Amino acid sequence: MTDEQLLRYSRHILLPQIGIEGQENIVEARALVIGAGGLGSPAAYYLASAGIGTLVLADGDTVDLTNLQRQILHRTDSIGMTKTASAERTLGEINPECHVVALNERLSGQRLDEEVALADIVLDCCDNFATRHAVNRACVKFRKPLVSGAAIRFDGQVAVFDSRQADAPCYHCLFPEGQDVEEVRCAVMGVFAPLTGIIGTVQAAEALKLVIGCGTSLAGRLLLLDGLGMEWREIRVPRDPGCVVCGKIAE
Numbered sequence: 001m002t003d004e005q006l007l008r009y010s011r012h013i014l015l016p017q018i019g020i021e022g023q024e025n026i027v028e029a030r031a032l033v034i035g036a037g038g039l040g041s042p043a044a045y046y047l048a049s050a051g052i053g054t055l056v057l058a059d060g061d062t063v064d065l066t067n068l069q070r071q072i073l074h075r076t077d078s079i080g081m082t083k084t085a086s087a088e089r090t091l092g093e094i095n096p097e098c099h100v101v102a103l104n105e106r107l108s109g110q111r112l113d114e115e116v117a118l119a120d121i122v123l124d125c126c127d128n129f130a131t132r133h134a135v136n137r138a139c140v141k142f143r144k145p146l147v148s149g150a151a152i153r154f155d156g157q158v159a160v161f162d163s164r165q166a167d168a169p170c171y172h173c174l175f176p177e178g179q180d181v182e183e184v185r186c187a188v189m190g191v192f193a194p195l196t197g198i199i200g201t202v203q204a205a206e207a208l209k210l211v212i213g214c215g216t217s218l219a220g221r222l223l224l225l226d227g228l229g230m231e232w233r234e235i236r237v238p239r240d241p242g243c244v245v246c247g248k249i250a251e
């Protein structure tokens with residue numbers, strides 16, 4: 001690392017659990033963030049400020065006025081820009097050391113596979129079940145750790161699905177496809193602005209820990225936040241041996 005990097009990341013390097021070696025892991029890592037909205041904003045902020053080497057941000061949407069209440073990557077003068085271009089501008093101002101790859105597309109199929117295969121860590125910050133399941137399948141296929149978050153109204157949830165561990169569940173073990181509860185969208189139900197910040201920031205923390213290789217990840221655990229009572233609950237999530245996505249791989 002350069003002298004400037006040693007200074008910029010000095011408060012990380014001071015931590016014995018991170019140190020120069022852990023920070024080098026961050027600087028060399030490639031993170032894939034799916035969605036540049038309410039969860040992707042804080043997640044990308046912290047990944048960039050903490051020095052993630054390459055931040056691939058995928059989103060096919062354009063910034064509109066209703067996004068600005070919580071999607072803090074975007075500003076009033078970003079309205080009309082693609083979310084990825086707006087995010088690239090903001091993140092470049094925070095940390096020019098972070099190489100941002102802005103993908104103005106909703107990743108699926110072959111393109112999703114390609115990007116997941118290249119990534120060291122994947123953050124699901126999207127807002128729909130179809131994408132969540134597609135991202136999960138790709139992460140299991142390429143054995144990439146997945147940090148998954150969701151936020152609606154005052155309720156948030158966050159978990160890690162790490163298919164590198166034989167006993168860890170995948171997203172499908174927890175939420176089998178087809179049994180999904182009715183899709184609830186922020187556009188209809190509303191969402192408390194700081195809730196997306198809290199959940200997205202936990203996603204960034206888990207992603208960085210996995211990249212550094214420190215602490216204990218949320219693999220096999222689902223954290224649920226009731227933002228009105230400000231209470232966290234934790235649920236243990238077992239792997240489903242009959243899961244059609246990860247069942248065969250772990251055998």
Ligand SMILES: [Zn+2]
Nearest residue numbers: 170173243246
């Ligand atoms: Zn599974």
